[in-house]
Amino acid sequence: MTPEKLFHELLGLGLNWEVAESRFERESGTVFLEIRETARLWESARCPKDGGLVFCYDHTEALTWRHLNVFQHRCEITCRLPRGKCRQCGHVFRVRPPWEGLSIHFTKEFEAFALLLIREMPMAKVAEVTKESDMRLWRMLFKHVDGAYAQADFSNVCCLGVDEMALRKGQHYMSVFADLVAKKVIFATEGHGHETWEAFVQALEAHNGHRYAITQVSMDMSAGYQKGVQENCRNAQVVFDKFHVLANANKAVDQVRRAEFSLGGKDIRESLRKSQWLWRKNPENLDQDEQSRLAKIKEKNLCTGKAYQMRLVLQDIYRSPSAAVAHKRFKVWCRWVRWVARFYKSYVFRAMVKMADQIEDHLQGILAHWKWGLTNAFMEGLNSVFSAVKRKARGFRSPVYLTTMLYLVAGKLRLPHV
Numbered sequence: 421m422t423p424e425k426l427f428h429e430l431l432g433l434g435l436n437w438e439v440a441e442s443r444f445e446r447e448s449g450t451v452f453l454e455i456r457e458t459a460r461l462w463e464s465a466r467c468p469k470d471g472g473l474v475f476c477y478d479h480t481e482a483l484t485w486r487h488l489n490v491f492q493h494r495c496e497i498t499c500r501l502p503r504g505k506c507r508q509c510g511h512v513f514r515v516r517p518p519w520e521g522l523s524i525h526f527t528k529e530f531e532a533f534a535l536l537l538i539r540e541m542p543m544a545k546v547a548e549v550t551k552e553s554d555m556r557l558w559r560m561l562f563k564h565v566d567g568a569y570a571q572a573d574f575s576n577v578c579c580l581g582v583d584e585m586a587l588r589k590g591q592h593y594m595s596v597f598a599d600l601v602a603k604k605v606i607f608a609t610e611g612h613g614h615e616t617w618e619a620f621v622q623a624l625e626a627h628n629g630h631r632y633a634i635t636q637v638s639m640d641m642s643a644g645y646q647k648g649v650q651e652n653c654r655n656a657q658v659v660f661d662k663f664h665v666l667a668n669a670n671k672a673v674d675q676v677r678r679a680e681f682s683l684g685g686k687d688i689r690e691s692l693r694k695s696q697w698l699w700r701k702n703p704e705n706l707d708q709d710e711q712s713r714l715a716k717i718k719e720k721n722l723c724t725g726k727a728y729q730m731r732l733v734l735q736d737i738y739r740s741p742s743a744a745v746a747h748k749r750f751k752v753w754c755r756w757v758r759w760v761a762r763f764y765k766s767y768v769f770r771a772m773v774k775m776a777d778q779i780e781d782h783l784q785g786i787l788a789h790w791k792w793g794l795t796n797a798f799m800e801g802l803n804s805v806f807s808a809v810k811r812k813a814r815g816f817r818s819p820v821y822l823t824t825m826l827y828l829v830a831g832k833l834r835l836p837h838v
């Protein structure tokens with residue numbers, strides 16, 4: 421078997437194409453496969469406009485497609501693609517070769533392999549491994565993800581999770597919408613206000629979903645999202661999820677710590693110095709050193725210690741067997757927080773009192789947690805997925821790159837798209 425015949429088989433070229441020449445270029449370490457069409461091509465080729473018979477009009481200049489390596493050597497296919505002309509309508513078109521992927525620089529096989537790598541490692545690394553430019557790889561990824569996303573079906577979406585993800589620290593947000601039943605990301609867009617909901621609903625309905633089919637939404641207590649739900653998905657019951665409520669409580673504890681630190685004397689400052697991580701953990705997750713430090717701080721009867729207790733109690737309320745029990749305990753919790761705040765200097769506890777106000781204002785949505793038993797585990801996990809996505813897209817942080825990478829990693833799309 422000649423090398424040309426071997427490559428013909430490997431590429432699955434069939435009867436319409438043949439490998440005219442194969443050669444190995446030493447300097448670049450590249451295998452070149454020169455392919456051309458056979459006369460058979462014109463027997464089966466048809467006009468893309470009206471299906472009419474076509475004849476060979478002319479050829480393009482030599483084009484190149486990157487293929488899978490051959491024995492670790494870079495392999496490129498070159499071909500002067502024929503252009504056909506329709507006998508009926510005179511339309512002239514470029515014949516699409518069977519090896520070409522969605523991007524004009526790569527073969528299908530190379531694209532499938534590159535997609536595999538992109539799932540597993542940062543784009544810069546994929547570019548390094550494959551010795552391709554990252555821009556070409558991104559363009560290829562866009563074509564596959566856009567193509568597959570266009571065909572995604574959202575007709576079954578009813579339970580939604582939405583969360584904001586920071587593009588850069590503390591500024592610039594994206595809102596990510598997920599199907600909590602299918603556990604996949606279905607939409608992401610810039611911003612974190614109510615207007616993101618309009619964009620979401622449009623995307624939902626462009627994929628056979630319906631805004632009024634959304635019956636539950638799990639989210640944080642931001643005013644923007646609440647407005648977005650009210651205006652766009654009137655059948656949706658809002659569930660303020662446990663994850664965000666407790667995250668807010670953690671933030672409040674931290675604000676109490678800061679307030680106490682800045683107002684306190686030398687002794688208090690010494691106790692609280694570099695203690696912020698201590699207060700974010702649960703007691704059972706503290707190591708020996710942390711436990712003894714916490715015990716020492718507790719002896720001093722600091723406000724931060726009290727706020728930490730409040731957070732732990734709040735967390736415990738989530739173990740209540742029913743919404744009715746939880747309702748009572750939330751009420752008691754809010755009264756307790758306000759009482760403590762009055763007893764001590766209220767300025768220090770201000771963040772905790774705000775937390776109590778927030779809980780009372782959003783109690784119905786918080787208690788919906790018991791009604792629906794909706795777990796937000798997927799959304800919680802998404803935070804680390806999004807961090808990974810940001811690492812993967814290092815150097816390409818604009819929303820379009822991040823969205824594409826997020827859909828690839830968490831969108832459960834059919835890829836490669838063909």
Ligand SMILES: [Zn+2]
Pocket residue numbers: 467468469470471472506507508509510511
């Ligand atoms: Zn035609």
